[in-house]
Amino acid sequence: MKFGKRIKEQIQESLPEWRDKFLRYKELKNLISSPDPAEFIFIGLLNSEIEKFNAFFVEQEEDFIIHHKVLQYRIQRLVEKYGDNDDETFREEIGEIRKDIVNFHGEMVLLVSYSNINYTGLAKILKKYDRRSGGALRSPFVQKVLHQPFFKTDLVSRLVREWETTIDAVFPASNAEAERGYERSAAVSSAAAGEGIFRNTVAALVTMREMRRGSSTYSALSLPPVNLYDLDLVLQPIHIPSPILS
Amino acid sequence: VRTTMEARPVQRSGSRELSNLTRTSSIPSTPNPSSAAAAEVAFMRSENNNNNTQFMSKPLGGQNYHLLASSNGGAVGHICSSSSSGFSTNLHYSSMEKHYASSSSNAAAAAALRDDSSWCSDSLHGGFLDFPENHHQASQIEDGGGIGAAFDDIQKRNDWHEWADHLITDEDPLLSTNWNDLLLETSSQSDSKDQKTLQVQPQPQIVQQQQPSPSVSVELRPVSTTSSNSNNGNGKARMRWTPELHEAFVEAVNSLGGSERATPKGVLKKMKVEGLTIYHVKSHLQKYRTARYRPEPSETGSSEKKLTPLEHITSLDLKGGMGITEALRLQMEVQKQLHEQLEIQRNLQLRIEEQGKYLQMMFEKQNSGLSKGTASTSDSPSKSEQEDKKISDSKDHLTPEETGKCKEPESPQPKRHKTDN
Numbered sequence: 001m002k003f004g005k006r007i008k009e010q011i012q013e014s015l016p017e018w019r020d021k022f023l024r025y026k027e028l029k030n031l032i033s034s035p036d037p038a039e040f041i042f043i044g045l046l047n048s049e050i051e052k053f054n055a056f057f058v059e060q061e062e063d064f065i066i067h068h069k070v071l072q073y074r075i076q077r078l079v080e081k082y083g084d085n086d087d088e089t090f091r092e093e094i095g096e097i098r099k100d101i102v103n104f105h106g107e108m109v110l111l112v113s114y115s116n117i118n119y120t121g122l123a124k125i126l127k128k129y130d131r132r133s134g135g136a137l138r139s140p141f142v143q144k145v146l147h148q149p150f151f152k153t154d155l156v157s158r159l160v161r162e163w164e165t166t167i168d169a170v171f172p173a174s175n176a177e178a179e180r181g182y183e184r185s186a187a188v189s190s191a192a193a194g195e196g197i198f199r200n201t202v203a204a205l206v207t208m209r210e211m212r213r214g215s216s217t218y219s220a221l222s223l224p225p226v227n228l229y230d231l232d233l234v235l236q237p238i239h240i241p242s243p244i245l246s
Numbered sequence: 247v248r249t250t251m252e253a254r255p256v257q258r259s260g261s262r263e264l265s266n267l268t269r270t271s272s273i274p275s276t277p278n279p280s281s282a283a284a285a286e287v288a289f290m291r292s293e294n295n296n297n298n299t300q301f302m303s304k305p306l307g308g309q310n311y312h313l314l315a316s317s318n319g320g321a322v323g324h325i326c327s328s329s330s331s332g333f334s335t336n337l338h339y340s341s342m343e344k345h346y347a348s349s350s351s352n353a354a355a356a357a358a359l360r361d362d363s364s365w366c367s368d369s370l371h372g373g374f375l376d377f378p379e380n381h382h383q384a385s386q387i388e389d390g391g392g393i394g395a396a397f398d399d400i401q402k403r404n405d406w407h408e409w410a411d412h413l414i415t416d417e418d419p420l421l422s423t424n425w426n427d428l429l430l431e432t433s434s435q436s437d438s439k440d441q442k443t444l445q446v447q448p449q450p451q452i453v454q455q456q457q458p459s460p461s462v463s464v465e466l467r468p469v470s471t472t473s474s475n476s477n478n479g480n481g482k483a484r485m486r487w488t489p490e491l492h493e494a495f496v497e498a499v500n501s502l503g504g505s506e507r508a509t510p511k512g513v514l515k516k517m518k519v520e521g522l523t524i525y526h527v528k529s530h531l532q533k534y535r536t537a538r539y540r541p542e543p544s545e546t547g548s549s550e551k552k553l554t555p556l557e558h559i560t561s562l563d564l565k566g567g568m569g570i571t572e573a574l575r576l577q578m579e580v581q582k583q584l585h586e587q588l589e590i591q592r593n594l595q596l597r598i599e600e601q602g603k604y605l606q607m608m609f610e611k612q613n614s615g616l617s618k619g620t621a622s623t624s625d626s627p628s629k630s631e632q633e634d635k636k637i638s639d640s641k642d643h644l645t646p647e648e649t650g651k652c653k654e655p656e657s658p659q660p661k662r663h664k665t666d667n
Contacts, residue, residue: 055484062487062530066537069492095570102578109585116588119595139602146599149486153592159489160585167578198577205584208591223594 003124004029006207010117013203015107015196018114021056023049023121032125032132039137042129046122046141053118053150060111061156067104068159071097075166098167099194105163106197112153112160113204119151120211485526494519495530505535 004025011022028045031037074097082090122145126138145151212225498516502508510528517527 058484058486062485063533063537065487065489065492066530066533068489069496070537099570099574102574102581106577106581109581109588112588113584116592123595139599139606142599143603146596155488157585157589164578164582194574194577198580201577201580201584205580205587208584208587212591223591223598 003121003211006211007117007121010203010207013200014110014114015200018056018110021052022114023053023118023125025121025125028125029128032129037129037133039133039135043137043141046125049118049122050145050148050150053115054148057111057115057150064104064108064111064156064159071100071104074100101163101167103194103197105160105167106194106201108156108160108163110197110200110204112156113201115150115153117204117207119145485522485530487530491519492530495527495534499531499534505531505538 007022007025011019014022024045028042028049031042031045078090078093078097123138123142126141130136130138209225212223494517495513498513499505499508501516502512508531510524510531513531514522514524514527
């Protein structure tokens with residue numbers, strides 16, 4: 001019950017184009033609760049969901065790969081253009097790129113989150129099915145899922161970490177300098193994108209924490225609680241609106 | 247544990263750092279043939295390093311869901327059932343590409359049902375539909391889709407028989423006929439007949455020999471960056487791109503005069519990558535062109551929220567009215583946290599499944615040795631309970647400390663977890 005609510009909220013907070021790409025957890029649960037859920041129907045639905053994940057994931061990944069190159073190219077051109085000069089236009093463009101990097105990083109992380117939440121949902125629904133039917137479908141099925149393209153997030157994670165390294169080189173010396181208005185105009189245009197990503201990210205973190213707080217059916221297959229001490233510290237200056245935290 | 251974000255000066259050293267960072271990868275302005283050689287097109291991801299694969303279909307009875315066949319004429323099954331674990335072949339049949347777009351994907355669902363290459367494994371070789379008791383029913387489902395619509399049906403009614411009838415409805419004559427034939431055939435038939443939805447017509451661009459071209463060495467090794475291919479029979483297939491492959495693409499495009507002048511055919515020829523089709527290149531080129539001329543961070547999301555300047559300022563208040571830089575830093579920090587947690591969670595999930603799988607094997611081994619002729623092994627509820635119990639026993643090694651760390655060291659003092667009852 002809790003996961004169903006969580007994934008629903010996660011979907012609501014996600015980028016619009018992503019919303020119909022998530023696992024249809026509620027429908028699958030209804031199927032299981034029905035008087036006579038045929039196994040082949042259940043499996044068929046799961047397979048089709050997985051195809052959906054794969055198609056979406058691989059496509060997003062392709063977009064990321066392209067954008068990854070484009071960003072690298074932009075930085076390189078900027079460096080070539082300004083060399084070692086530290087003038088105003090340089091700072092402005094750096095500001096713009098910085099925002100783009102952060103948003104790009106965010107989107108990639110959200111794709112990894114997408115992969116994980118769908119996997120988690122699949123594992124949970126299979127567990128429910130086994131409990132209902134008395135079968136042992138879960139374990140072999142999950143083994144297959146582990147080899148699906150949408151679950152193999154290594155490449156995206158690698159790019160994520162690369163940009164974490166890169167951005168350290170792009171952040172300015174001090175806040176005072178940065179706030180001198182150079183970046184305000186540059187950043188405003190893509191503030192909207194960052195906003196959506198930011199909300200989505202926070203929602204995903206909250207979801208994860210809630211999901212792992214402890215469940216009614218806690219078993220050996222359950223995950224331990226999340227250690228998010230750092231996150232609480234980090235989130236303190238933010239005033240999170242209630243819809244995200246509910 | 248991160249304390250404070252340390253700002254690094256973007257001065258001379260900063261820009262030098264940037265230069266160094268970007269120099270690691272090939273840059274469009276400086277075409278570098280050697281980097282193209284490094285392009286690895288892992289079309290085939292196989293644990294046993296099956297390098298000699300071609301993109302030809304080989305109808306082999308009901309298991310003909312794979313585009314690949316080993317060049318030595320080995321059965322498709324050979325590729326599937328790799329020694330360690332069931333790695334799915336990269337090429338698997340899915341439905342038409344257009345169906346991916348719609349949420350109620352009839353053909354996708356139907357194809358997915360039959361598509362056993364995703365589930366290619368040593369244990370369930372015939373795919374998930376190959377359950378003994380369901381096999382007969384499975385073949386009936388293969389006709390046409392209806393699964394997408396079925397989702398709505400689930401909520402409305404509980405009459406599963408009626409719902410199953412929907413699945414059997416012949417909505418897509420093209421698919422249904424061929425699938426039926428495929429499933430029922432037990433001996434290989436001629437390719438040309440009615441298999442066109444499933445098989446890849448050997449395309450002129452596809453190089454049949456195994457020798458990679460001199461300009462691009464095709465490395466088929468099991469690495470993390472993989473390529474997966476799915477074919478709906480019309481020659482359209484889904485590709486999984488890698489940065490290396492993309493670099494080869496960019497170089498090819500540049501050598502042909504840039505993204506506006508280069509044609510898909512030209513790029514394809516230039517790249518000389520085995521298994522790459524013109525459709526792959528075409529769609530990728532389209533994406534590439536869009537990305538170059540509209541370099542926004544969020545290709546998808548930014549267009550959705552068109553706020554007025556006033557709203558821009560208001561939305562930034564979410565971050566407590568802090569400056570842009572600080573807001574960015576915060577956003578980055580939160581994103582980093584999420585990613586870290588996701589990686590930890592994923593590793594935990596993997597380990598849980600690993601242990602479960604291992605124990606399941608041991609359990610079955612034990613059972614098959616103990617009970618000869620008795621029905622105790624088929625007692626399903628107790629089986630899954632046993633599985634849980636055994637996992638919980640071994641899960642002592644998964645301690646809470648692991649959740650808080652990036653790495654996962656084996657803790658010397660395992661703590662007991664609450665076991666399932």
